[in-house]
Amino acid sequence: MSDSHQIVDRAVHVAWQPRAPAAEAVRVILARLSVSPAHERTRCMAIAGCQPSEGRSTFVANLAMAALQAGETVAIVDAARTGARQRALFGWDDNTTSAPAGTAVELSALHIVTHDREGRSLADTVTDAPAYLGTALAELRARHDRVLIDISADAHDLDALNAARQAGAAVVLFKRDTTRLARANRLLERLSETDAAVLGSVLAPR
Template sequence: MAFFKKNKALGDGLSAETMTKGARLIAAAEPKNPVSEQFRTLRTNIDFASVAKGNVKTLLVSSALPSEGKSTITANLAVVYAQQGKRVLLVDADLRRPTVAITFDVTDNHGLTNYLADAHSELGSIIHHTRMDTLDVITSGPVPPNPAELLASARMTTLITQLRDHYDLVIFDVPPFLMVTDAQVLMSRMDGVAIVVSGGRTTKGALQRTSEILKIAEAPVVGFIYNDQDQKKKAGSGYGYGYGYGYGDAK
């Protein structure tokens, strides 16, 4: 699999700290930081890759395994798209290990599961505004006993259609591919899929299995985001990244 040259300091993975304190929104707090510029570069690369797919208005971001940095990357990616002037919605569809509510300081956790489980729930009740004028979020809501079933429901399909009509870009943060089926049930309804790959955690076997799943499902993959966690150990500076297109052969 081919990746671009690695750079410095991307962000942290879904560690215990991320779960309790939220992802670090460096793109919002320090827009002139070189790390923030890397997120803008990532945005540009995704836009270029999306050209062949048509207008990508719904983007699913996942990883093969836990703790590969997908929630930090997803949150900051939503921020840089909003900074571009687009109306962006970030949906926390990780109904098992949610992070969006705490990341964006949303105290009302009336969210996605409330809407999917209650046919009388209104869409406006689960959309939360952030401190950025053009960025809204939908939190996960209470952790349900049946996440995959809720995400596979007809009500979820209808919701995705409605959100596409109201936003320039809707980004879905979903659980890792190899842990549960949640991401797989949503893939066919997305315009684009991006996979986070960790240099310090993703094994060759995990990457191969993920690639096979994507091929079988004919997923609209726009690329792989390479998160080099070894950079943090080497330089104390954080994470490097690269961006790859297509499936590759996981060599």
């Protein structure tokens, strides 16, 4: 196995079961984003959620895998303040002694980013110094076809709002039978008040 191959977690079903309905649903979402009137803005987008455990990080990983399979170069900005998972999902978690159970795939076109060039944690810059995040995103956009930002959900939506502003676009993830309608509407309303394009919402399964 070459260095560019990694062991991908089973939660990344686009890699594990590329013909399964769940994988096809992710590819449909990617296709719709690609033909959106706001297509250029879909190249860099924040994935926002209302609360933890909605499946946001898993969705980001699957969307990234679908883009890789479509021949794109992808950067994931793992800016989750708690429970950052992207490196683990793609078998790059340096804090574990064994890779997650999964399947080996070619990932040379994937870049997972947690810090900027100066060593600043991008999770910390989201609300404390969003201009730094904006600079990092501009650099990533210049080198990748698509940039996805995985951010933590918080009660005041500060991470979602700031990341969306810097990215210029956002997709909102809800979880069936878990996300409260009033909470979802509040997040969508707040995002609509920013300069970011709200590209749509995704309903994650239970």
